[in-house]
Amino acid sequence: MTPWRPKQSIRVKAIGLAWREGRLLAADVTDDSGAIKGVRPLGGSIEFGETWQEALTREFREELNVQITNIGAPLAFENIYRHEGRLGHEVIFAANVTLPVLPELATEKFLFHEDNGLECTARWFDLDTLDTGGPELSPTGLKTRLKTPS
Numbered sequence: 257m258t259p260w261r262p263k264q265s266i267r268v269k270a271i272g273l274a275w276r277e278g279r280l281l282a283a284d285v286t287d288d289s290g291a292i293k294g295v296r297p298l299g300g301s302i303e304f305g306e307t308w309q310e311a312l313t314r315e316f317r318e319e320l321n322v323q324i325t326n327i328g329a330p331l332a333f334e335n336i337y338r339h340e341g342r343l344g345h346e347v348i349f350a351a352n353v354t355l356p357v358l359p360e361l362a363t364e365k366f367l368f369h370e371d372n373g374l375e376c377t378a379r380w381f382d383l384d385t386l387d388t389g390g391p392e393l394s395p396t397g398l399k400t401r402l403k404t405p406s
Contacts, residue, residue: 271299328352
């Protein structure tokens with residue numbers, strides 16, 4: 257399988273901020289060797305003609321086979337980053353979402369599949385441990401935005 261690299265264009269993405277007992281659901285982000293380099297909330301690219309809310313609903317349906325509810329107002333921001341030496345550029349819509357109560361989502365970590373078949377691991381994280389001794393939270397600056405009062 258070809259390793260993932262950022263597209264050389266601006267991508268628009270929607271990510272869901274799912275919380276359980278004050279902890280954020282995020283998936284491992286790995287480098288080419290398979291080592292965890294950080295974590296990122298679930299979601300993905302917005303398709304042409306799709307609203308960010310529709311994209312978020314679709315992504316959670318594809319990845320976890322669940323229907324999200326209570327989609328909150330989005331935090332919208334730009335993220336310019338590097339992955340394996342390649343520059344990536346995205347505009348993010350990040351919004352709180354509510355997941356259904358299901359036993360498989362209540363475990364500390366669980367597996368899911370991206371639409372390309374790639375197996376991924378999702379876990380629940382205490383926001384305070386991310387970026388400070390724990391994995392780095394992506395997109396860059398999300399933790400600061402979540403900790404800043406509205």
